[in-house]
Amino acid sequence: MYKEPLISIITVSRNSEKTIEKTINSVLSQTYKNIEYIVIDGQSNDGTNGIVRKYINHLSVYISEPDNGIFSAMNKGIKNASGDFLYFLNSDDFLVDEKVIEDIVTFIEKTPNCEIVYGDIEARVDDMNHWQLNSPPPEEILRTLIDGAMHHQATFACSTVFQKVGLFQETFKSVGDYEWWLRVASDDTIQKFYVKRTVASYFIGGKSSNIDVALREMFDVQNNAQIYQSEYWTNERIRVYQEIIRNPKGRWGLFRLEKLESKSYFFEFRNRLSHLSLPLKRSLKYMLKRIAKR
Structure with a gap:
């Protein structure tokens, strides 16, 4: 009997009272309903928890406790997820329309060997200042990672991928998702697919926006990545x-x-x-x- 894939959407937050409600509503408005929604909060001390609790009946998991940073929180989300595919939507980002998950699931269903599917994102500084960021085809990912990034806000990963390559490295302040994507890109056994579909609007100014920290960590990752040697x-x-x-x-x-x-x-x-x-x-x-x- 056919079973619709369960999509785990994980939102990590910390003092996000100004943005998280839009994030939550972009998930709850999806036409595809087989979604497990997980919110991992780093014990916010603003109004974030009050906003999240308004939607508590729509959440599969809600945890608010101290953590060791964004990648620690993302790993906590993975450990609490039971979906076939996992997706991360930060608390200052949002899905661009109500059919995003439906379209991604349609692609997954038509591509049975798919382990990673990723699309494009919108980058924004504010509501009036935004632009499109198109992702490369799978064969160009390693080249892209030399001076750029693959965005987790546009990436859906089969749960088995985390079993193959592991979780996010929590020692990084900025590029834990970059390092994880480099491990994925270096593994030819992982089936990766690009779908030309804008997935989310991504706020430029989050934890990865400090260019000096990001470059220092990115170069350290490249210097230690076997494939780049x-x-x-x-x-x-x-x-x-x-x-x-x-x-x-x-x-x-x-x-x-x-x-x-x-x-x-x-x-x-x-x-x-x-x-x-x-x-x-x-x-x-x-x-x-x-x-x-x-």
Whole structure:
């Protein structure tokens, strides 16, 4: 007998009284109803708990207690989930319309070997300032992770994926989801699929928005990722970093202005790259020196 897949949606929160109600309502308004909704709160001391409790009858799990950060809370959500697929929607993000989960489930049902399905997201600073972020096809994920990210707000993972690659590393302040995605991308046995569908609106300004912390942790992850130590991926990383030096276009918070291409840019970029492995820094040293001499 056919059984509809159960989708576990996990929202982690901490002092989110201004945004969490919109998050919750975007889940409760979904046309697909076989949803297990889990809210993990880090013992908020504002009005978050009062708002969540208004919807307590619609929640499968609600926990409010101290934790060790966002990835600790996300792992707590995983351990309390019983869904076939798990999805994370942070407390300042929301699903873009009421048919998101229905459309994703339709794709899953048509793709029986699917273990990861991901779509696109909307990034926003506020309601008037937002833009589309399109995700790459599966074969381009490792290239994307050199200087970018795969967004958990657009990712649905089969519960078995966490058994294969493990949970989020709780030692990270910013890139626990990045490191997890790199483990997923490095495993060719995990069947990954891209669906051209905007899933959620993502607030730029959360825990991962501190660019200096994020880059330091991202480079540490890359330096220790076995797949990126091969000759091919080392050269590809150098190529990507060289392109950013030539024309950053805002990547990593860097811009080059015609009248300001001087030592100030050199020092800013050098600081951004300070946590690269030594061989990569040496490969980029000549390029950076040319900029510093201008």
